[in-house]
Structures are given as C-alpha cells and as structure tokens.
Amino acid sequence: MARRYDPERxxxxxxxxxxxxxxxxxxxxxxxxxAAEADVPLxxxxxxxxTLDELLVAALRQANEGFAKVxxxxxxxxxxxxxxxxxxxxxxxxxxxxxRTGVELEYELYLAALRRPALRPVAAEWAEDLASLLSxxxxxxxxxxxxxxxxxxxxxxxxxxxSYDEGYAREILARVIP
Amino acid sequence: MARRYDPERxxxxxxxxxxxxxxxxxxxxxxxxxAAEADVPLxxxxxxxxTLDELLVAALRQANEGFAKVxxxxxxxxxxxxxxxxxxxxxxxxxxxxxRTGVELEYELYLAALRRPALRPVAAEWAEDLASLLSxxxxxxxxxxxxxxxxxxxxxxxxxxxSYDEGYAREILARVIP
DNA sequence: CATCCATGCGTACACTCGTACACATGGGAT
DNA sequence: ATCCCATGTGTACGAGTGTACGCATGGATG
Numbered sequence: 274m275a276r277r278y279d280p281e282r283x284x285x286x287x288x289x290x291x292x293x294x295x296x297x298x299x300x301x302x303x304x305x306x307x308a309a310e311a312d313v314p315l316x317x318x319x320x321x322x323x324t325l326d327e328l329l330v331a332a333l334r335q336a337n338e339g340f341a342k343v344x345x346x347x348x349x350x351x352x353x354x355x356x357x358x359x360x361x362x363x364x365x366x367x368x369x370x371x372x373r374t375g376v377e378l379e380y381e382l383y384l385a386a387l388r389r390p391a392l393r394p395v396a397a398e399w400a401e402d403l404a405s406l407l408s409x410x411x412x413x414x415x416x417x418x419x420x421x422x423x424x425x426x427x428x429x430x431x432x433x434x435x436s437y438d439e440g441y442a443r444e445i446l447a448r449v450i451p
Numbered sequence: 452m453a454r455r456y457d458p459e460r461x462x463x464x465x466x467x468x469x470x471x472x473x474x475x476x477x478x479x480x481x482x483x484x485x486a487a488e489a490d491v492p493l494x495x496x497x498x499x500x501x502t503l504d505e506l507l508v509a510a511l512r513q514a515n516e517g518f519a520k521v522x523x524x525x526x527x528x529x530x531x532x533x534x535x536x537x538x539x540x541x542x543x544x545x546x547x548x549x550x551r552t553g554v555e556l557e558y559e560l561y562l563a564a565l566r567r568p569a570l571r572p573v574a575a576e577w578a579e580d581l582a583s584l585l586s587x588x589x590x591x592x593x594x595x596x597x598x599x600x601x602x603x604x605x606x607x608x609x610x611x612x613x614s615y616d617e618g619y620a621r622e623i624l625a626r627v628i629p
Numbered sequence: 630c631a632t633c634c635a636t637g638c639g640t641a642c643a644c645t646c647g648t649a650c651a652c653a654t655g656g657g658a659t
Numbered sequence: 660a661t662c663c664c665a666t667g668t669g670t671a672c673g674a675g676t677g678t679a680c681g682c683a684t685g686g687a688t689g
Contacts, residue, residue: 282667497677
C-alpha cells in the first residue's frame, strides 16, 4: 500500500484546510475534502485531527500568524507615527485589494467563532494581538476601538460588495484617535 | 393523511427557521430540521422554499424587519438629538443584554452573506437601513462609520465573551461624530 | 355544481458525512 | 539487532442530507 514517510503531513493537512475554506467556505470543509486536497487518505486526517473543530483551530491560528507576519513585514508602525490613521487605511487597502480569498478566509474563520466556542479563544487572540500592536502608538482603549472600526469597515466592504474608499477610511479612523 | 388547511404555513416555516438558526446555528438548518420545528412534513418545506438559500433570505429579511421595528419602537432618535452617541450605546447595551440568541442570529445570518451571494443584498440592506436612519442626525459618511463601529464593537463583545462597557462604547462613538 | 390547480403529504434514492476499527509499516528507542 | 508504538491506510456502517416524484385534497374559479 505504499505507505509513505511524510513528517510534514500534519502541516500539509492544515494548509489544505486553509485552501479548502478559502475556496468553498467552512461549509465545504470536511475530513474528506481536506483529505482530497492534501492528497492523503481519509484516515490520515482523522488521525491527526480527531474533530473538525481541532482542524479549524489549527487553521485559524495559522492564518492569524500569517497575517501578523505580513503586518510586521510591511514595516509600518515603526518609529514615531505621524499618520497612524493613514497607515492603517493603507493596510486595509492592500489587504482588500489583493486576492480577496485571503480576507474572506480570515473573516470566515473569525466569525465562525460565534458558534464554535472552541474557536473563540483564537479569534479573541487575533483581536488582542492587533490591539496590542496598535497600543504602542495609542492608549489601549483607542487601540481596541480602532480594531473594532477596522473590522466593521472591512465587513461592510465585503458584504456590500462595494469598493474600498481609502480616503474615507483614513478620515474616520483619524476621528477615533484622540 | 389529514391534510390541513393552513394558509399561514409559509410564515410559520420562516418563524421556525429563525428559531432553528437561533438555537443551532445556520449549520443546523436543513429542510428536515425546520420541518420538524414548524411541525410540518418535509415535503411542505421543499414546496414553499425550493432551496435553503431562499429560506435563509426570507428569514434574514424578517429578522431585519423585526430589528428595525424594535429600533423604531424604542422611540429614540426622535426630535433634536443632544446625545446621539449615548443613545446608540444604550441600544447596543439593551440588545446585548437580553437573550443573546437574537444578536447571534442577526450576526450569523448577516455574516453568512460572506459566502452566499444570495444573501448579500439583504445584508447590505440592513446596513443601509440603519445608516439611513442615522442619517437624519448626521451626514451619511458619519452614519456609515457609526454602523461599522457598532458592528465591530458588537462582534468584539460576542467573540471575546467579555462584557459590554456602555461608557466605553459611548465615548468611542462620540469621537466619530464630528 | 363541476373541475382545476395551488397546496399538502409521504416516501424513496443517491449521496456525503463523521466515526470507528483492523491492519500495515518502519523510525527511533533500547 | 530488536521491538514498540506513533503514524499511515483502507473499508465499513449508520445517520443525515437535498431532491424528486406521485398522489391526495379541497378552496377558488367558472
């Protein structure tokens, strides 16, 4: 049966899960679909992740880390900030401009936490990480507010299908910063 | 087979769908579950709603109308506003305080639109209605921003499981109002 | 009163799903 | 060199799903 030695299998399954969610949404995620996408037998996915929630947690966590990495790598938020609102608005623009699967995936996982308690800690972690990142340039309360506002704006863009107005976003974000 | 004359059946199915989504989430919604909840045979649900999306649209629309009605009935936003931010913060408090199934349902349906294009117009409608309601007391751009911020704050509360801080919400909302 | 079709009802089919289980295999500990 | 168990594989089962279809019924229409 040609068993293969595959030490990275667990990781590959997570990657496959992210791709599946990106393409078909969480509703399309199953042990079987992810197994097919990762090119592993069904039993393998159930072995590494007893339950789908477990797999989702891993996927959400990894997506978060990826986002954080992108954010950090974008270099912004270094040194003294002169235009925090503009910086954030620019990020959102980049994020929303590219392949939207990334954004949609992030929010899909994020919001799935509403119904799946298992995901909630990870989702909360994401918001907190972002807030604490912003906290280096404003007070914590404002940071949280900025996260909330960014979430709301992104959702509006995604849901209404409208286009993203960076100038508008910057203007509004600026109002929140005292 | 005791066929019953039931002119309100369609409506009762929608109500049942809302209850089902409120209890088990969208994932738990199926022709069968809603049929059981509405106490009608399976064939009846498939007759009135050929597809689940169709049923979801009806449910989402009705939920929206219900919310709008509650909003309007709450009496606020009449006459000259002296403290719009406080008014809104108060609403959110009431909304989040009661049985959270209502809020969760609203967001669950709202966010399902991310993946189901059929729902998107209805979700967008909700945001627009609320925004246009607010537009009577501020400019449209601010109104949209307020909606976004309220969404973001609600999500943060729901996801982090934390408690709602009305004073905080009011303070932040006030900043957005020019 | 006749009849028609929107509505109601039951059932069957093909499919996917989660889960469980028995067995294979070989890297690494001993 | 040997053995063990973490890992990999295949298959089966029961539950739940969307959908389709044939038939029943009785308000509405003429």
